[in-house]
Amino acid sequence: MISLVKKPPQDAAPSPTADEDPPKLRAPSRLERALAHHLDLVWRVLRRAGLTQADAEDAAQDVFWVFSRRLADVPDAAERAFLISTALRVAADRRRAKWYSVGLALDFELEAADAPLPDEALDRRRAQALLDGALEHLSAAERAVFVLTELEEMTRPEVARTLEISEGTVASRLLRARTRFHAALKRLCARPRRRT
Amino acid sequence: MTDDNTPSGPRQALDEIELFERLRAEARGERAPAPLAARILEQIQADTRRERLLDVPPPSHNGRVALVLGLSLSVAAGVMFLVSRPRSTPNIAPEPAAGGEHKPPLARPVIDPCSEPSIAAGRTPAIDDFEDGDDAVLPNEQRQGFWRWARETDAPGTAPALLPIPRPNPTADNRLALHVKGPRLSDWGATVEFTFRPPCYDASKYVGVAFAARGPGRIYVAPREVSVIPTSEGGTCERDCHNPHVLKIDLDARFRTYEVRFEELRQRGFGKLPLDPRRLNSLAFLVRSEDTPYDVWIDDVRFITR
Numbered sequence: 001m002i003s004l005v006k007k008p009p010q011d012a013a014p015s016p017t018a019d020e021d022p023p024k025l026r027a028p029s030r031l032e033r034a035l036a037h038h039l040d041l042v043w044r045v046l047r048r049a050g051l052t053q054a055d056a057e058d059a060a061q062d063v064f065w066v067f068s069r070r071l072a073d074v075p076d077a078a079e080r081a082f083l084i085s086t087a088l089r090v091a092a093d094r095r096r097a098k099w100y101s102v103g104l105a106l107d108f109e110l111e112a113a114d115a116p117l118p119d120e121a122l123d124r125r126r127a128q129a130l131l132d133g134a135l136e137h138l139s140a141a142e143r144a145v146f147v148l149t150e151l152e153e154m155t156r157p158e159v160a161r162t163l164e165i166s167e168g169t170v171a172s173r174l175l176r177a178r179t180r181f182h183a184a185l186k187r188l189c190a191r192p193r194r195r196t
Numbered sequence: 197m198t199d200d201n202t203p204s205g206p207r208q209a210l211d212e213i214e215l216f217e218r219l220r221a222e223a224r225g226e227r228a229p230a231p232l233a234a235r236i237l238e239q240i241q242a243d244t245r246r247e248r249l250l251d252v253p254p255p256s257h258n259g260r261v262a263l264v265l266g267l268s269l270s271v272a273a274g275v276m277f278l279v280s281r282p283r284s285t286p287n288i289a290p291e292p293a294a295g296g297e298h299k300p301p302l303a304r305p306v307i308d309p310c311s312e313p314s315i316a317a318g319r320t321p322a323i324d325d326f327e328d329g330d331d332a333v334l335p336n337e338q339r340q341g342f343w344r345w346a347r348e349t350d351a352p353g354t355a356p357a358l359l360p361i362p363r364p365n366p367t368a369d370n371r372l373a374l375h376v377k378g379p380r381l382s383d384w385g386a387t388v389e390f391t392f393r394p395p396c397y398d399a400s401k402y403v404g405v406a407f408a409a410r411g412p413g414r415i416y417v418a419p420r421e422v423s424v425i426p427t428s429e430g431g432t433c434e435r436d437c438h439n440p441h442v443l444k445i446d447l448d449a450r451f452r453t454y455e456v457r458f459e460e461l462r463q464r465g466f467g468k469l470p471l472d473p474r475r476l477n478s479l480a481f482l483v484r485s486e487d488t489p490y491d492v493w494i495d496d497v498r499f500i501t502r
Contacts, residue, residue: 066436189215
């Protein structure tokens with residue numbers, strides 16, 4: 001399942017000569033492949049679900065830990081969906097454990113409101129604060145649909161399969177989410193900003 | 197898409213689209229921190245090694261089992277010796293990951309609350325009819341617990357007790373019921389629930405749960421196994437918790453009785469096992485945030501006999 005092959009120390013062995021066999025390359029395990037292919041996606045889902053960077057690091061570890069224990073249950077074709085749905089549950093779980101949704105929403109709003117409007121030199125951190133500030137105005141269910149459809153550009157059938165809901169539910173949640181998101185974005189942009 | 201205080205029309209709509217496209221591009225461009233993949237892999241491999249060391253292999257594996265067993269027991273004895281040393285002895289802990297908080301070793305023993313469960317005899321199915329007016333479930337078949345109304349907006353540990361109130365259209369035999377009503381919620385929602393005391397109840401003599409309820413709206417019935425409850429709350433779940441077996445119930449505007457068989461309950465995700473009614477931690481009626489605002493009545497909760 002998980003390769004335990006040790007990497008040689010970086011400064012230990014000299015490079016192979018012509019007489020020696022070249023070092024054998026170990027095929028990456030399924031877990032390593034999943035990390036290589038899906039970690040960024042899992043990371044974005046966790047962050048857009050409202051976790052701080054530090055929380056998202058721990059949560060990402062939890063997601064892949066769960067995956068490593070469920071390898072036999074998860075077909076290759078369903079790997080991405082499994083990781084996304086696990087990420088959403090882990091994020092919800094962490095939010096629930098911390099019960100911090102109200103305080104965090106206020107913090108985000110302040111941070112986003114204090115940020116300057118994005119201009120030609122769009123500042124990444126402030127843009128993300130603005131995005132997350134607007135996302136905070138969505139319910140968890142709307143947010144999941146919005147993030148996967150609008151930000152990750154997954155198709156509606158794919159989102160429906162991932163979230164285990166019908167395509168009609170995806171459509172209706174997306175409609176509500178878009179309305180709320182754009183209204184929140186407009187409010188955040190319209191608020192007077194602090195000059196520094 | 198218009199606003200009274202700002203210029204309206206196509207230009208503003210264009211600005212909004214442009215802004216959203218930029219935000220989307222930023223979001224799509226976000227990457228996990230560079231060392232995270234290696235750290236995750238290293239941690240999972242360490243956990244796996246630790247679990248393998250602590251697990252005793254089944255005796256029928258192969259001829260090398262005796263050697264492996266001996267080695268495992270030796271290592272386990274060594275680990276136990278280290279664990280049981282006095283507190284003054286410094287612990288050898290893995291170096292905390294940079295940028296993240298230190299996580300304790302993951303193979304710590306989890307106390308199984310089901311080592312001494314309360315067991316239902318299968319002859320007194322009533323869980324609570326609320327006619328006594330208190331928040332305690334009926335003390336039938338060793339059942340103990342108190343109804344609580346937990347909401348995402350409550351501070352931790354402050355979920356209020358839920359007392360029954362006069363129900364609409366009462367009768368002489370049925371005067372009281374539970375009622376919860378609340379505004380729109382945005383995260384995990386709200387629950388009406390009680391936890392069995394002690395926190396593992398064997399209801400395998402029964403085949404499901406029945407209750408009367410009134411909407412409008414929708415609830416999810418969730419007899420929760422100990423395996424979905426975090427260890428910090430008395431369960432056995434360490435990761436991906438709070439994913440109970442549920443069944444969605446569309447409520448009516450008048451009281452109706454619903455019967456939910458354990459076999460009908462489903463957990464979200466791949467390859468999930470059916471509910472094990474021998475290991476119940478609690479019984480909850482969930483209101484998810486997408487079904488809020490909510491206004492739900494619950495009455496006459498009982499198990500279903502075979």
